[in-house]
Amino acid sequence: MRRLRSALDEQLATLGEPAFPGSDEEAVAACTFLALRLEDPPRxxxxxxxxxxxxxxxxxxxxxxxEVRVPPYGAVQVIEGPKHTRGTPPGVVETDPLTWLRLAVGRADWKKAVDGNDVRASGVRSDLSEHLPLWPDE
Known part of the structure; x- marks a missing residue:
């Protein structure tokens, strides 16, 4: 979280804006919205x-x-169900960073992203539409 706040506050300072004062989860949302606001967000x-x-x-x-994968930045395991311990999990979702951020704030529709091949989803529990957006765009 420290790195997120540092990256967020550094970019806000570059834009002449004050440091972000909110909670950690609010900072994640603010960082996501800021990354989408910029034409070429810093790595x-x-x-x-x-x-x-x-x-x-x-x-x-x-x-x-x-398993939700957003290369090259990260992957997490989510959703209750059969646990896997080796190899490819029973379900996989993979997308690029900007598509992930758009999905997280509701600027991209899950079904359209899957149908348009912006998201690759396989497995019984691979529909994340019930869990997204994380922070609806206001």
Whole structure:
């Protein structure tokens, strides 16, 4: 979380804005919205937003039956169901960082992202539409 706050506050300072005063989860949301606001978000900001957003998803949808991958920044296991211990999990979702952030705030529709091949989803529990967006765009 320290890295996320550092990346967020550094970018806000670059934009002439004050440091972010909110809670940790609010900081994750703010970092995500800021990364999407920028035409070319800095790698540290993008990485922090993706990793912390994945952690929020894992907290809200605990389990081990689905692996959500956002290369090159992170992966988490989520959703209750059969636990796997080796090899490929029973369900996998994979997308790029900006698509993940758009899904996290509701700027991308889950079904359209899957149908448009922006998200690759396989397995019985691979539909994340029930868990996204994490922070609806206001």
């Amino acid at each position: 540290a900001l993008l990485k922090a937003a993706v990793r912390c957003g994945l952690a929020v998803l894992a907290d809200r949808a605990p389990g081990h039956s689905l």
